[in-house]
Amino acid sequence: MTKLLRELLFPFIAVVAAFIVGGILILLVGDNPITAYSLLLGSAFSWPDGIGYTLFLATPLIFTGLAVLVGFRCGLFNIGAEGQLYVAAFATAWVGITFFNLSAWLLLPMCCIAAILVGGLWAAIPGILKAKFGSHEVINTIMLNFIAVALVSYLTQYHYRAPGDPILQTTVIGYGAHIARLGKFIPTFPERIPLNLSFLLALLCCLLVYLFLWRTKWGYEIRATGSNPSAAEYGGISVKKQIVIAMTVSGALAGMVGINEVLGYHYRYYDGFSDNYGYTGIAVALLGRNHPVGVILSALLFAVLQHGGIYVDGFSEHVTKDIVQVLQGIIILFVAAEGFFRGPFSKFGLLKQSKV
Amino acid sequence: MKDIFTLELLWSTIRLAAPLILAALGGLFSERSGVINIALEGKMLAGAFTAAAVTYAADVKLGLGAGSPWLGLISAIAAGVFLAAIYGIVCIRFRADQVVSGAALNILMLGIPGFLSGALFLSSGSTPQLPKDHLLPQDPKIIGLALALIVAATWYVLYRTPFGLRLRSVGEKPEAADAAGVSVEKLRYSGVLLAGALAGMGGAYLSIGQSSLFTRNMSAGRGFIALAALIFGKWRPVQTLMACLLFGFTEAFSNQIQGLIKLPSGEDIPVQFIAIVPYVLTIIVLAGFIGSSRPPLALGIPYRKEK
Numbered sequence: 001m002t003k004l005l006r007e008l009l010f011p012f013i014a015v016v017a018a019f020i021v022g023g024i025l026i027l028l029v030g031d032n033p034i035t036a037y038s039l040l041l042g043s044a045f046s047w048p049d050g051i052g053y054t055l056f057l058a059t060p061l062i063f064t065g066l067a068v069l070v071g072f073r074c075g076l077f078n079i080g081a082e083g084q085l086y087v088a089a090f091a092t093a094w095v096g097i098t099f100f101n102l103s104a105w106l107l108l109p110m111c112c113i114a115a116i117l118v119g120g121l122w123a124a125i126p127g128i129l130k131a132k133f134g135s136h137e138v139i140n141t142i143m144l145n146f147i148a149v150a151l152v153s154y155l156t157q158y159h160y161r162a163p164g165d166p167i168l169q170t171t172v173i174g175y176g177a178h179i180a181r182l183g184k185f186i187p188t189f190p191e192r193i194p195l196n197l198s199f200l201l202a203l204l205c206c207l208l209v210y211l212f213l214w215r216t217k218w219g220y221e222i223r224a225t226g227s228n229p230s231a232a233e234y235g236g237i238s239v240k241k242q243i244v245i246a247m248t249v250s251g252a253l254a255g256m257v258g259i260n261e262v263l264g265y266h267y268r269y270y271d272g273f274s275d276n277y278g279y280t281g282i283a284v285a286l287l288g289r290n291h292p293v294g295v296i297l298s299a300l301l302f303a304v305l306q307h308g309g310i311y312v313d314g315f316s317e318h319v320t321k322d323i324v325q326v327l328q329g330i331i332i333l334f335v336a337a338e339g340f341f342r343g344p345f346s347k348f349g350l351l352k353q354s355k356v
Numbered sequence: 357m358k359d360i361f362t363l364e365l366l367w368s369t370i371r372l373a374a375p376l377i378l379a380a381l382g383g384l385f386s387e388r389s390g391v392i393n394i395a396l397e398g399k400m401l402a403g404a405f406t407a408a409a410v411t412y413a414a415d416v417k418l419g420l421g422a423g424s425p426w427l428g429l430i431s432a433i434a435a436g437v438f439l440a441a442i443y444g445i446v447c448i449r450f451r452a453d454q455v456v457s458g459a460a461l462n463i464l465m466l467g468i469p470g471f472l473s474g475a476l477f478l479s480s481g482s483t484p485q486l487p488k489d490h491l492l493p494q495d496p497k498i499i500g501l502a503l504a505l506i507v508a509a510t511w512y513v514l515y516r517t518p519f520g521l522r523l524r525s526v527g528e529k530p531e532a533a534d535a536a537g538v539s540v541e542k543l544r545y546s547g548v549l550l551a552g553a554l555a556g557m558g559g560a561y562l563s564i565g566q567s568s569l570f571t572r573n574m575s576a577g578r579g580f581i582a583l584a585a586l587i588f589g590k591w592r593p594v595q596t597l598m599a600c601l602l603f604g605f606t607e608a609f610s611n612q613i614q615g616l617i618k619l620p621s622g623e624d625i626p627v628q629f630i631a632i633v634p635y636v637l638t639i640i641v642l643a644g645f646i647g648s649s650r651p652p653l654a655l656g657i658p659y660r661k662e663k
Contacts, residue, residue, distance in 0.1 A: 029475030077455050079394075135642040136651070138394065138455050139587060142580055143635035150628035158626060276466070282459055320480065322470035329464025333442070336452040336460060 010338065011287050011294070015301070018330040022323060029318045036319045040308035050307070052182075052193035056265075058296075058303035059195075060085070060257040060274075062202040064281025065288060065295035066209050067123075067254035071137075072290050073213055074246035075226040076130075080123060080141025081254035082278025083148030088119035088255030090152040093262045093269035096173025097160065107176035112259055119255015120248040122148065127247030131240035137247070145278070156271050168271035179264040196264030198256070205253060206292040212249070222246050254278065275306070276325075283328050286335045302328065365605075365612055367496035370503070371566060373604025375400065375558035375575075377503050379582035380589070380596050381510050382436075382554030387591060388514065389547030390527040390654040395443055395458035396555045397579025398465035402439045403432035403559025405469035408483040408570035409476065415490050425492045429560045436556020437549050439465070444548040448541055451658035462579075470572060481572035483563075492565040499565075503597075511593040523547055527652035530659045540659045555579065584638040591652060603634040 023033035044054040064081045071078035092115040099107055126140035153168065160170040179198060183191030213219035224232040225242040233239050261273050280302055287301070288294025305328070309321030379396045386393040411428030414420040420427060443461055446452045470481040477483055493499065514520040525533040526543045534540050562578070563570045581603055589596030610630035619625055 025471070029472070031475075079455075079459060129639070129643055133643040135639075135644070138392075139583070139642060140639055142394070143584065143638050146577055146580070146635045147632045150632045154626050154628040157628075158623070276463075279459065279463055282456070283463070286456065318475040318478075320470055320474035322467040322474065322481070325467025326464060326471055327467075329460050329462075329467060332460035332463065333446060333452075333457060336456040337446040337450040338452070 007289055007291075007294075011289060011298070011335065014287065014331055014334040017334050018327050021330050022327045025326065026319055026323065031316055031318045036312060036316050036323065039311045039315055040323070041304060043308050043311045044304040048189045048193060052189065052195045054300070054303045054307045055199055056193065056195040056303075057306050058299045059199045059202050059260045060277040061280055061284050061299035061302055062206065062295060063253055063256045063260070064277050065284030065299050066205055066292065067250045068281045068285035069288070069290045069292070069295055070209060070213070070222075070246055070250040070253060072285060073226045074222045074242055075229060076127075076243065076246055076250075077138050078123065078126075078141055078247065078250045078254075079138055079282070080126060080144050080251070080278070081281045082274060082276070083141070083145035084119045084122045084251040084254040085257040085274060085278055086148045086152050087122045088115040088251075089258030089262050089273065090155060090170075090269050091115060091118035091255075092177075092258045093170050093173055094160070096177035096262070097171055097268075100174035102174060102176050104176035104178075107174055108179070108263070111173070111177045111263055112256075115255045115258040115262075116252045117255075119258070120252035123251020123254065124244060124248045127244040130247075131243045137243075152269070153271050156269060160269070169266075170269040172268045173262065177263050178267060179259065181264070194265040196260065198260035198264045201256065201259065203296070205256065206296055209253070210292045218245065254281070280328065283332045283335075286332055365608055368608040368611065369601060369605045370496045370500045371494070371604075372607045373600045374499050374503060374565070375561045375578055376582045376585055376600040376603055377507065377597060378558030378561065379555040379579055380585045380600050381506065381593065382551035382558070383583055383586045384510065384514075384591060384593060384596060385523070385554070386547045386551035387586065387655055388527045388652055389523050389544045390530060390652055390657065390659070391444075391447060391544055391548050392454040392458060392656045393548075393551055394455060394583060395439075395461040395579075396551070396582050397575055397577065398458075398461040398463075399436045399439050399552055399555035400559035400562065400575045400579045400582075401465040401469060401573070402435045403556030404563040404574055405472070405483070405559075405570045406435035406556070407432035407560035408486070408563040409472070411486055411490065411564050412484050415486065422490055424490050425486075425564050428564050429492065429557065432556045432560035433553045434556070436552035436554070436559065438552070439556075440548050440552025443552075444545050447658065448544050448548070451660065454656050454658070466573060469570065473570070483570040486564065486568045488568060491568055492561060494565070507593055507597045514593060519546075524652075526659075527654055530654050530657075534659075534661060540661070544659070555582075558582070581634050584634050587651075588634075588638055588641050590650070606630055606633045 026033040026036050044050045067081045068078055092111045095111045095114040126137045126144060129135045129140050130137045156168055156170055162171045179196045181191050181194060181196045183189045183193060213223060221237045222242050224237055225239050229239050257277055262269055266273065284295055284298045284302060287298035305324045309324040312319050312323060313321040379400055383393045383396050407428040410431040411424045414424035414427045439461060443457060446457045447454045473479050473481055473483055522533065522538045523543050526538065526540045530540045559575065562574055585599035585603055586596050588599040610627055613625060617625060
């Protein structure tokens with residue numbers, strides 16, 4: 001119990017500290033932090049819109065948070081979730097467009113597999129490069145993000161856009177590939193809210209990632225590689241193999257963002273759809289202490305902020321929705337510099353043994 | 357072809373390479389001291405926004421006229437140094453993960469300019485337009501000369517001064533440097549702060565040199581291209597300069613051929629293909645396909661002094 005409390009305490013302190021710094025910034029630009037924060041946090045809890053949109057926004061963040069988590073557990077930093085989710089989203093749309101008339105029983109699984117497969121393969125590239133040549137996955141995933149964005153934007157612009165469409169988007173996918181919105185199943189929940197079954201898929205993935213990492217041999221080997229590669233190698237684990245597996249699983253998870261966005265929301269590939277989901281995933285995983293349950297909680301927090309950002313933009317005088325990005329950056333900084341809090345709090349013996 | 361390879365292409369290469377060169381040299385100081393710098397992008401954004409905002413204020417509020425961009429440039433350097441100081445404290449003092457905190461600064465700087473311009477200029481992420489004659493020098497000959505001097509100075513400092521020798525030693529073997537009485541912390545702080553200053557300067561050139569205002573996310577990945585150039589240039593000043601010129605040239609070339617050259621099918625050459633050249637080259641070079649590119653040995657490893 002004290003262990004759990006300790007795990008929760010540190011992220012909590014980091015968030016509070018970030019809100020204090022953010023509050024000072026809001027004061028400096030001449031607005032009232034309490035008003036701004038109540039706009040930011042308060043709008044998320046209304047039924048059905050607040051809750052519906054918040055859960056919808058949390059869905060991609062759970063996927064990318066899990067993606068970053070799996071990398072971290074293997075000692076890898078996957079900054080490439082952004083690129084992986086773009087190629088995966090395009091791939092799922094491509095399947096939905098190419099096999100337009102197939103029935104849902106075939107088309108939907110094919111689209112989902114396309115997203116998972118392509119996301120995984122795109123992430124396997126830096127994995128293989130690291131395993132074979134030792135080149136740093138951080139640099140390669142950053143470079144591949146730019147390549148991914150350019151590639152899908154080229155394909156959309158030159159090959160899959162409806163003639164004359166001024167918007168950079170593909171034509172629509174077949175009806176068989178649509179994923180049902182939750183409004184179909186819940187009586188008081190309107191279908192215009194894009195929250196769809198992918199949210200449940202995201203929760204299922206949290207369970208699967210937990211079982212994979214902590215209950216299978218593969219997961220054990222990945223975590224062993226992450227905590228001490230030389231010891232793992234000595235113990236007979238092929239570190240190179242684990243690096244490739246972890247990157248592939250990580251990319252597959254990031255790729256599932258495409259399922260939510262393409263099959264559950266836009267019903268087509270829409271260029272530039274991602275609101276930095278891949279990068280926010282870093283914050284989600286770190287704040288969630290690289291645990292699937294933590295990922296759900298921190299994805300919800302960032303979704304609340306993202307949803308509230310729209311209201312801040314509309315109703316406050318000076319503060320803009322950029323405050324969300326600012327808070328996110330400060331939270332990661334505080335989480336990264338955990339030692340910053342060790343000083344003042346170590347007296348109470350609460351943060352002594354916590355480690356990322 | 358005659359219309360493409362003109363003197364104008366050379367000038368535009370220099371103009372486009374200028375911010376890359378400044379940021380990449382900044383990254384060089386930081387990485388040779390052993391601190392990874394994926395936050396060049398964030399520092400460029402900080403410099404670009406500060407330069408545009410201060411130049412505007414100096415021009416309109418203080419009436420400094422043609423002197424205002426210089427105040428803007430100095431403030432941009434200060435902003436870069438300020439951000440680098442936060443980065444240094446987090447990574448060196450508190451030994452935080454350098455990549456994670458770098459990513460945090462980049463995310464933070466996607467928000468700060470919009471946040472401040474909303475408050476200061478009631479705009480959604482851009483600063484007011486500046487008059488064309490109150491900007492940094494545009495003449496490519498002056499810029500080229502200034503850049504040559506900065507690269508030469510970097511080379512000299514790195515390879516011909518005691519400071520440079522110590523800086524490189526803490527990036528390779530901090531334990532040995534420490535044993536020889538060199539302060540690893542101090543040298544890494546200097547590397548990181550120099551990176552902030554140069555990247556801030558590079559950012560300033562984006563907003564008040566190439567352009568005449570700050571717009572949302574205007575660096576558009578140039579901090580990462582600078583990082584790519586640094587790796588492509590194998591962490592050496594002259595090679596890094598060459599890499600920046602190459603990447604600047606690809607951008608200039610891609611601008612130049614718009615509408616001039618067409619594919620056999622009669623379509624324009626997709627800009628996306630030229631835009632990814634720096635990124636593809638970096639991956640290839642990092643994998644060791646073109647000679648070996650070895651990062652400083654202690655790059656990314658926080659140093660804990662033995663007591």
